[in-house]
Each structure stands twice: as C-alpha cells, then as structure tokens.
Amino acid sequence: MAIISNATTIADAGAFSVSLGSMVLIKTITVSSAAGTVSFVNGTSSVVLNNTYPIYLFKFINIHPSADDGGLAVNFSVDTGSNYNVAKTSTNFEAYADEGDSDVAVNYSTSGDLAQGTGVQHLTGISSKMGYDNDQSASGELFLFNPSSTTFVKHFISEFNQSDYRNYTWRRNVAGYCNTTSAVDAAQFSMTSGNIDSGIFKLYGIKDS
C-alpha cells in the first residue's frame, strides 16, 4: 500500500519514494586495539562496494599509529580481497609546517606517488611519519569513483591532515587511478610500518539518483 500525502507518494513497495539524502553510510569500522589492516570487502560484513553506487567515500577519523614510523596506506582488490595488488598510477603532493615556524613548504612527493605500482598507495606519512603521541592522529577522506566499471580505470582522490612525529602539521593530497578494467570490489588500509592502534573508518555510498 502506498503512502500518499497531498497527492505526493511518500512511500511505496517497501521503500520511501522521497529523497532521504544522497550520502548513505554503509559501514563503520572502529579500531580500538592494534590491527594490522582494515578491510572493506563487498559482500562481507554488510559492506557494499559494487555497482549500487557510482561514487564511494571513505572517511578516516583520528587514525592513530602504534609507532612513530610510517603512515596510512591503501590498496585495492579485484577478487574480493584475495589479493590487494591492483596497478596504480598516482600523484602525491604535500604541504607542511612545524610548530616552531621554521620549516614550511608545499612540494610534489615523488616518494609517495606510484607509476603502475601494485604496492600500497601512501595516504599519509612518507617523508613525514605519523606521530604516535597520545594526542596525535590523522584525519581525512578518500573518494573512489565507479569501482564496478568494466570499461574504465577507477579514479581515486584523497586528502588528509596529520600530526607528524616531529610536531609538524602535514597535509597530503593524493589522486590517481587503478589501472584495471576489472571491477574493484575491496579496499584495504594499513600502516606502512607497525599497526593501526586506533581510529574510525567509515564507508559511504553516494547515490546517482
């Protein structure tokens, strides 16, 4: 039975007909004890990472490392997490400033980009290691566009701010593509050294209609 108000169908066939918002929270993973990886695999643990949405958005809230040595990184899978080794070509640039106001710059980061690399893509860290003092962390977001396409490569764009272990603020912007026409159906996050000590990882889907 449809629900109709003032000649407008509000709901029908078990779903709302009116818009309830275009950004849908799919999954939250909260790390509260040391973890080597955090994975979002389509079809596992209520994760949706397929053709349901044209754009996926990961949010990262206060990712805290277990050591002053490394940064957060991502890799992607085309076989629901059996292998995280998709070839990627990317750009990576950074802006940093220390709390003492003696060292500031904006630079391209050749050590953080990839040229058909199948290893992890750095999202934070690299020349700037994430700080692991109790109040230090990194927060940011990562967009993944049309991962289920079997026609196009899969573009991604990320933006983070982090506390560096030497008491710098460090902004990092990464963008590129997974150079595959296979559907990407899983993403995995890890530290380039040590574990993820704590943090909140969220996955959203952005509706196209």
Added chain:
Amino acid sequence: MGVISNGTTLLDAGAIDSGVPTGAMVLIDTVTVTNAGNITFDGSLATGFSSAYKEYIFKLIDIHPAATGADYTFQVGTSSDTDFDQTITSTHFRAFHNEAGNTTSLAYSASHDLAQSTSAQILFNGVGAENDESCVGTLHIFDPTSTTFVKHFIFSGTQYQQSDYAIAHHVAGYFNTTTALDRITFFFSSGNQAGTIKMYGIK
C-alpha cells in the same frame, strides 16, 4: 503504530525506522547575514559542535566583505574558553591568476599559516568588495569534541581578490588542544560581511 509497506517497516515510534538508509550528511544549520561582524555557531544563534557527529562540514557561499581588501578568517572556542583563541598550527598554499592573464603562481604562503598561534586562521586574503566579488569554500573539522586528540581541519576555497585575481586557497592544520571544541566563528579582519554559511554533520 508502525508504518509497514510491502513487509518493510518504514516508520515506527515517531521516527524513520533504523533499517531504512537515510542521508549521512545532515544539514544542521544555515546562517545568512547581510551586514554582520561575525557568523558564529555556538549554540546561541546557531548550533555549535557536539559529539553527535565525528565530522562537520561548513559550506561558505558568496561571502562578501563590506570593506575591500579584508582577510576572511575563522577561530574556535570551548565551553570553558569562549574567546575564540585556540592554539593553531597550520599550512596554507595558494594558486592565483589575474584577469590580465600575465601573473600566475602556485606557492606556499608563509604569511597566512600559523605556528602555535592563537590568532584567527586566514582562509582568504584581500577579498574584493565590489558588488559581484565574493569567496566560496568548504571547511572540514574532524572530531571537534575529542578529549584525546588534537582536532584536524582541512579547507579549500576560491576568491575574487581585490586586484582582480582568482585565488584558490588550501589550508589545513590542527587545533592543538585536547579540550572539546563547542563553537566556531567566521569574520573579516576588518569590516562586516554578507553571505551564507551552512553547517553539516556527517553521521
């Protein structure tokens, strides 16, 4: 009484059922001013920060200064320190291009970042005040009520500068405090402002 359609509960107990996917980006408040010193979200005129959301997004829409050449800035405060003077360390880089087409740049802007300063953070510099001149941008603030971590922020925006430049600003950093933030204010370094700021919470 619940509202059930085709076997699916849509409404119950005075709210949309928890099983119905709803928008995760929630418009919390909109403030539009025509001639005001500050736009402030502090729980008095508009909603301030709470632990309900782990991220807040502010959309700055056609912010227009009363006086030409002023810098647009923001600062935050806490329930115990309401003076909008938290310690900030930040980066700031800009890309600019003038209408004459003979000046371009992409560079770090050392005069607009902060190093353990309690000054307001500059988002736009030298904004034009002619009728069609304004600035727009998006500011993310992560987990402002945390009592464990510093609070990161990331901003990107673009402006019409007083000497007829387009300037794209990229600002990021952290409020170096483990005290929960509960308020934020936006203002020009001199003179009043017109414009709209929308505040969203991300579930």
